[in-house]
């Protein structure tokens with residue numbers, strides 16, 4: 001369940017993933033092993049923060065320009081057509097925010 005009263009979001013590009021969050025925050029943890037995925041604190045609430053939940057590799061503090069770059073950051077919902085180029089999950093969230 002996404003609680004997002006301000007409808008802000010951010011899209012992050014990393015070596016093998018385009019990630020996003022409904023919160024206008026940058027990721028704080030990044031996998032430095034196989035999958036290179038950036039993680040937000042909410043992703044790691046129930047798991048060890050020094051091990052990547054995706055591939056089991058070591059993680060480190062995420063640094064913009066090193067582990068990820070910001071593709072888009074918006075204080076309002078991005079339009080469906082923009083989000084439609086990303087993963088289906090993004091589209092679902094965009095649709096939910098459209099109403």
Ligand SMILES: [Zn+2]
Nearest residue numbers: 031035052055
């Ligand atoms: Zn990983």
